[in-house]
Amino acid sequence: MKLMVVGGGGREHAIIKKLKENKEIEKIYALPGNGGIAADAECVPVGATDIDSIVKFAVENAIDYAVVAPDDPLVLGCVDALEEKGTPCFGPRKNAAIIEGSKVFSKNLMKKYGIPTAAYEVFDNAEQALEYLETAPVPTVIKADGLALGKGVIIADTREKAKQAVISIMKDKQFGDSGNQIVIEEFLTGPEVSVLSFTDGETVVPMISSMDHKRAGDYDTGLNTGGMGTVAPNPYYTEAVAEECMNKIFLPTIRAMKAEGRPFKGCLYFGLMITRDGVKVIEYNCRFGDPETQVVLPLLKSDLFTVMRAVTDGKLAETPVEFDDKCAACVIMASEGYPVKYEKGYEITIPEQIADKVFVAGAALKEGKLVTSGGRVLGVTAVADTLGKAIDNSYYMVGQIHFDNAFYRHDIGKRAMEAEI
Numbered sequence: 001m002k003l004m005v006v007g008g009g010g011r012e013h014a015i016i017k018k019l020k021e022n023k024e025i026e027k028i029y030a031l032p033g034n035g036g037i038a039a040d041a042e043c044v045p046v047g048a049t050d051i052d053s054i055v056k057f058a059v060e061n062a063i064d065y066a067v068v069a070p071d072d073p074l075v076l077g078c079v080d081a082l083e084e085k086g087t088p089c090f091g092p093r094k095n096a097a098i099i100e101g102s103k104v105f106s107k108n109l110m111k112k113y114g115i116p117t118a119a120y121e122v123f124d125n126a127e128q129a130l131e132y133l134e135t136a137p138v139p140t141v142i143k144a145d146g147l148a149l150g151k152g153v154i155i156a157d158t159r160e161k162a163k164q165a166v167i168s169i170m171k172d173k174q175f176g177d178s179g180n181q182i183v184i185e186e187f188l189t190g191p192e193v194s195v196l197s198f199t200d201g202e203t204v205v206p207m208i209s210s211m212d213h214k215r216a217g218d219y220d221t222g223l224n225t226g227g228m229g230t231v232a233p234n235p236y237y238t239e240a241v242a243e244e245c246m247n248k249i250f251l252p253t254i255r256a257m258k259a260e261g262r263p264f265k266g267c268l269y270f271g272l273m274i275t276r277d278g279v280k281v282i283e284y285n286c287r288f289g290d291p292e293t294q295v296v297l298p299l300l301k302s303d304l305f306t307v308m309r310a311v312t313d314g315k316l317a318e319t320p321v322e323f324d325d326k327c328a329a330c331v332i333m334a335s336e337g338y339p340v341k342y343e344k345g346y347e348i349t350i351p352e353q354i355a356d357k358v359f360v361a362g363a364a365l366k367e368g369k370l371v372t373s374g375g376r377v378l379g380v381t382a383v384a385d386t387l388g389k390a391i392d393n394s395y396y397m398v399g400q401i402h403f404d405n406a407f408y409r410h411d412i413g414k415r416a417m418e419a420e421i
Contacts, residue, residue: 002027003305004058004087005041006078007048007069008034010332010361010379011290015069015304016041017359018297022305031057035370036360036378048073051081058087067091067308071147074266074286075101090308092286096257096264100286103143103183110281113256115249117281120185126170129182133162139187144169146178151224151339153283155187190275191236191419192282194292197250197270198307200316201263204250208299208323209237210292211416216339218411225339226376229412231329231387232295235419236274244279245272253284265311294359294379295328329390330381331398331412335362336405338375346372346404354397357381372403387416 001024005012008030016028017040031054033043046053049072058066068078068091077094091097098105110117118141123129133140142165144152152175156162162184169179196207210232216222249270257264269285269292288296297304301322310319335342348370350358359381362374378401382393391413398408 001025001064002029002062004029004031004061004063004066005069006031006054006066006073008032008037009070009290010359010376011288011293012069013037013040013359013361014293014297014379015067015288017356018300018304019067022303025305029057029061029063034360035363035365035373036358038365039355049076051076051078054078055081055085055087058082059085063087065089065305065309069287071097071100071285071287075147088312090312091266092264092268096262096266097286098262099257099264099268099284101147103145103283104181106284107183107185109256109260113252113259115252115256115281116278118186118188120183122181122183123170124181126166129166129170129184130163132184133159133166136162136184137186138162141185141187142166142169143183143185144175144179145181145183146175148175148178149226151175151226152178153224188273188275188280188282190273191234191415193234193237193241193272193274194230194289195237195245195250195270195272196289196292196296197268198311198316198321199254199264199266199268200311200314201254201258201265202314203316204246204254204268205316205321206242206246206250207296207321208232209234209242210289210295211236211413212289212292213409213412216334216409218409223339225334227289227291228332228334228409229330230291230295231391231413231416232292232299232327235387235416241274241279245270249279249281265314290361291330291332291359291376291379294330294381298328298381298383299323299326324383326383326385327387327390328381328383329387329394329413330359330379331394331408332361332376333378333380333398333401333403333406333408334376335372335374336407338407342375343405344371344373348372348377348403349401350378351400354400357397358401372405377403377406387413391417
């Protein structure tokens, strides 16, 4: 079997490492991959959004199966294009990927089908949005409609900051055309939970829950990032909460998408908040989360490729999906200045004995050496019997890795540990 994984970050590295456990797979290509992924797959210099070149490569190399991991190619219709040429894929088609590609679509879907979420208003005119903010309650949340690398959400704790967010998104085009429409929504409070799920459009199988840490600085300070670390499972996600989510959110979402003629097949990510009024959806993602994947997949006991094929073939209901009764923690090592401006090209040293625990996100190979090439550089993941041990082991490994201008949060998992006490 020859596989192709589209993407080039830490999430893709985690997926590739897990896929390699299946002995039927002889070869994995990563498009474009990165310097660290090159140790586990053959990297091909084709961008993740270059759909024509991706399809051409799949056809010319007789790829047996493709995993389209990032949001951009999914929203652009990469799965549609590959399937039309006969390459089976893991990932939603374009008309289903809109659940992440448009915040307006997903909010309206939830309203139509009674799926619990924050109250909201939609605007395509900046002046009307600014006028609405004169009397809207604060804090409030401003979201760009389209994709924005996980950074298109601004939590404004004052009316002035809310107005500035509208101006930067809609007038200054901070996120380009993604900001042509915005959602202004109610600010909710409570523990956040990330739940990735396998679904073939009929059956939904939640993976182990996790807790992301979005802010750049310790104790949730600083700018929003793509994620600075994760732990799994999330202690706030109790059996009772899981049951509520399945009945009120997970199944209703899958059924809603099917009813809309947009059946979702792939990994559907539920970003949730446990409020005093019950669990509510903060966001949907149409793919594996990053860095949630780096703690969820190491806990997967079942063969990932077998599960993915079951999703593609509509046979998820008859396919066992099991997870280890253990805990995982991932600490992201980033470049100083991320998520704004940072320098690249610093050599990375990773002791050989822990290399298999490191997922490479932003690194390139230069003269045979691994060097930094992105904001988030590495995800360092430990699995242990307890969450505390997993966190300690992850930080121990972080201490053994070096590159200039490295920074990371020192409190990954602290909230989760406090919840367990």
